[in-house]
Each structure stands twice: as C-alpha cells, then as structure tokens.
Amino acid sequence: MAGGITLSKDGRHRLAGVLRALLIAQLTISLVMVIYCYNTSYKVMSLLKNIHKFKVFLIYALILLQAYCMKLHYTSGFRLVTWLLRNQDWCRTTPVSRVWLLSGTLLAANGLLVHAACKTTLKALMKELSSTLRFGMSQYLTEPKWKRFIDTMQIELNCCGADRPNDWHEVPWMNIDFLNEDDDLVMKLSGIDGKVLLPASPYSCCSPHVLSACFHDPLQQRYREAGGGAARSLQRRGCVEAAEAPLVRVSIAVHALVGLVVLLQVAIVLLALLIRNTQQQPEQVESSESAQRRGQRTRSFPYLS
Incomplete structure (x- = not known):
C-alpha cells in the first residue's frame, strides 16, 4: 500500500x-x-x-x-x-x-x-x-403492587393510561363493590360481571401544571367544569x-x-x-549513512578494519 x-x-x-x-x-x-x-x-x-x-x-x-x-x-x-x-x-x-x-x-x-x-x-x-x-389497569383497585407501579409511572412520566388517557374509560378497572349501588349512573353503566366502565381516571392522571381542580372522578365530584375541564386537568399523553x-x-x-x-x-x-x-x-537510510561513515573511518584508520 x-x-x-x-x-x-x-x-x-x-x-x-x-x-x-x-x-x-x-x-x-x-x-x-x-x-x-x-x-x-x-x-x-x-x-x-x-x-x-x-x-x-x-x-x-x-x-x-x-x-x-x-x-x-x-x-x-x-x-x-x-x-x-x-x-x-x-x-x-x-x-x-x-x-x-x-x-x-x-x-x-x-x-x-x-x-x-x-x-x-x-x-x-x-x-x-x-x-x-x-x-395492570384492570388490577388497579385489587392489586396494591399494580396500583403503586401505575401511579408512580403516571406521576413521574407525566402520563395517563396506556396509549391514551381515555384508556381508563375503556378498561374495566372499577368493580361495583367499590361504588354506590344505589346511584343511577353506576347501575346504568355496570355490566353483568360486576365491572363498571365510567368516565373516571385515577388521581395520578391529574396534571400538576393545571392550577385548578382536577376533574378525574365524576362520581366523587358534584359538578364538572364546563368546556372540557376534565380533559384539560388530566395528562394528555399515554404512558407508552x-x-x-x-x-x-x-x-x-x-x-x-x-x-x-x-x-x-x-x-x-x-x-x-x-x-x-x-x-x-x-532504517535503510540510517544503515546506508552508518555504512558511509564506517567506510570513511576505515580509509582514515586502516587498522580499525
């Protein structure tokens, strides 16, 4: 080369x-x-x-x-x-x-x-x-380890749900045993298996950047802010x-x-x-120069040879 x-x-x-x-x-x-x-x-x-x-x-x-x-x-x-x-x-x-x-x-x-x-x-x-x-969302209220994990993730990553915040409205994470069975809304949305699909999300979905009430659970709140207050008070991206x-x-x-x-x-x-x-x-250049100097010394001092 x-x-x-x-x-x-x-x-x-x-x-x-x-x-x-x-x-x-x-x-x-x-x-x-x-x-x-x-x-x-x-x-x-x-x-x-x-x-x-x-x-x-x-x-x-x-x-x-x-x-x-x-x-x-x-x-x-x-x-x-x-x-x-x-x-x-x-x-x-x-x-x-x-x-x-x-x-x-x-x-x-x-x-x-x-x-x-x-x-x-x-x-x-x-x-x-x-x-x-x-x-894990379906086990949120029954398994403490899943609740701890999901809450930690939603708070630290500023997210809500799996793919989008509305996942909490589609996953049957609430059981009728945790709710008031006399409430008309609960009975209307409850299924045969006792699971309830409600437009509610855990408190860990609340955004800390919104300086107002967090409308995450309509069953525990007597009023909801008009104009989509719930959507504004929750995180807007999923955890994935x-x-x-x-x-x-x-x-x-x-x-x-x-x-x-x-x-x-x-x-x-x-x-x-x-x-x-x-x-x-x-090395070759150095060797030739050394040989030349050695030749000069030999001619000047024959007895060195």
Missing part, C-alpha cells in the same frame, strides 16, 4: 500521534454513548425493570459490552503503535497489527448489530408495555408514548455514535497500515 512512500522518523511519529488521537476519539464516543444512554433512559428503565426486567438488562448489557470492547481496542492500540515505532524489525509486528485491525473492524461493525438489537428490543418492549399496562420518547432518543444516539466509530475505524486502518508499511524506510 505504501511501499513507494518515504517518511521520516518525525513523519511517522506525527502519523502515530494522529492514530492515537483517533483511538482516543473512539473511546470518548463510546463513553459518551454509555453516559448519554444511561442518563436519558434511567427514569424509564428504572420503572420498566419492575415488569420487563430481562429486556431492560439486555439493552444495558449490549451497550456496556460494546463500550468495554472499545476500551480494550483502545488500550491494545496504544501499545501496538508504540511497538510499531520502537521495534521496527520485530517479526511479529505484521501479524499482530493485522489481528488488531481485523478485531477493531469487527468491533466497529458489531456496533451496528448492537444498535439493531437495541432497536428491536425496544420495539418489542413498547409493544408488550401497552398490553401489560392495560392488564411517554416511555418511548426517551428510548427513541437513545436509539438515535446509539446509531449516530456507532456510525462515527465506524468512520474513525476506517481512518485508523489506513493510518496503521501506512505506519506499518513505511517503518523500514528510515
């Missing part, structure tokens, strides 16, 4: 400095990816791990594994560059450098697989989350959308950062090959 290129010792050291800078950039990108993904998704993941623990840990494990492998690639790359500069005649420089370049290229390509795996896992997680939340938004940002960030790592790896391969293939040239 670079057999016809002559580089001085300083030139090779400058190329080695650029190569080290690219390795540092790769490591920095990997660390940024881990930190950004953790900070962006921590609130959502800490909630989802209570119901989808395996998928949450799988996503984090894939990202951490990729970053740790990049760290190993960076550490071994620094040592290899030092060997290329100091041990130009070392017989194992060429095979070791080839193995390192191949492993780094495979590692960069593996980042694309990590992104695809994370994207697929997130998609499956969001698909299951909708049905899981609907089941609220949970998906930061995870989509994480997926986009992983895709972009892995793409940068791949581009940097191409530059690293070219520079490493250039340094490796031109390392013998300065």
Whole structure:
C-alpha cells in the first residue's frame, strides 16, 4: 500500500500521534454513548425493570459490552503503535497489527448489530408495555403492587393510561363493590360481571401544571367544569408514548455514535497500515549513512578494519 512512500522518523511519529488521537476519539464516543444512554433512559428503565426486567438488562448489557470492547481496542492500540515505532524489525509486528485491525473492524461493525438489537428490543418492549399496562389497569383497585407501579409511572412520566388517557374509560378497572349501588349512573353503566366502565381516571392522571381542580372522578365530584375541564386537568399523553420518547432518543444516539466509530475505524486502518508499511524506510537510510561513515573511518584508520 505504501511501499513507494518515504517518511521520516518525525513523519511517522506525527502519523502515530494522529492514530492515537483517533483511538482516543473512539473511546470518548463510546463513553459518551454509555453516559448519554444511561442518563436519558434511567427514569424509564428504572420503572420498566419492575415488569420487563430481562429486556431492560439486555439493552444495558449490549451497550456496556460494546463500550468495554472499545476500551480494550483502545488500550491494545496504544501499545501496538508504540511497538510499531520502537521495534521496527520485530517479526511479529505484521501479524499482530493485522489481528488488531481485523478485531477493531469487527468491533466497529458489531456496533451496528448492537444498535439493531437495541432497536428491536425496544420495539418489542413498547409493544408488550401497552398490553401489560392495560392488564395492570384492570388490577388497579385489587392489586396494591399494580396500583403503586401505575401511579408512580403516571406521576413521574407525566402520563395517563396506556396509549391514551381515555384508556381508563375503556378498561374495566372499577368493580361495583367499590361504588354506590344505589346511584343511577353506576347501575346504568355496570355490566353483568360486576365491572363498571365510567368516565373516571385515577388521581395520578391529574396534571400538576393545571392550577385548578382536577376533574378525574365524576362520581366523587358534584359538578364538572364546563368546556372540557376534565380533559384539560388530566395528562394528555399515554404512558407508552411517554416511555418511548426517551428510548427513541437513545436509539438515535446509539446509531449516530456507532456510525462515527465506524468512520474513525476506517481512518485508523489506513493510518496503521501506512505506519506499518513505511517503518523500514528510515532504517535503510540510517544503515546506508552508518555504512558511509564506517567506510570513511576505515580509509582514515586502516587498522580499525
């Protein structure tokens, strides 16, 4: 590749400095990816791990594994560059450098697989989350763990329902045993199985940004604000959308950062090959100069020969 290129010792050291800078950039990108993904998704993941623990840990494990492998690639790359500069005649420089370049290229390509795996896992997680939340909503008044989980999610993520706030009006989460059976509205909306579909939502659906009464339960409120006061006082997005938004940002960030790592790896391969293939040239120049000086000393001092 670079057999016809002559580089001085300083030139090779400058190329080695650029190569080290690219390795540092790769490591920095990997660390940024881990930190950004953790900070962006921590609130959502800490909630989802209570119901989808395996998928949450799988996503984090894939990202951490990729970053740790990049760290190993960076550490071994620094040592290899030092060997290329100091041990130009070392017989194992060429095979070791080839193995390192191949492993780094495979590692960069593996980042694309990590992104695809994370994207697929997130998609499956969001698909299951909708049905899981609907089941939990149906158990809201009978299972304390579901009530605690849903209330925590709706308050921390500023959301209501699974896909939309009206899900609470469609999921039979109220049982007639919790209501006044003498109320005409209750008897009108109650079903044969004792479940009641009412235009009511838990208090955790109330928006803290509305500085007025929250009309979330018409059975406990004697009046309702005219002009859609209930709609304005409740959160306007579902919890699936609220949970998906930061995870989509994480997926986009992983895709972009892995793409940068791949581009940097191409530059690293070219520079490493250039340094490796031109390392013998300065030695030949130095050997010829040494032979010339040795010849001059021999002519001046014959007894040294």
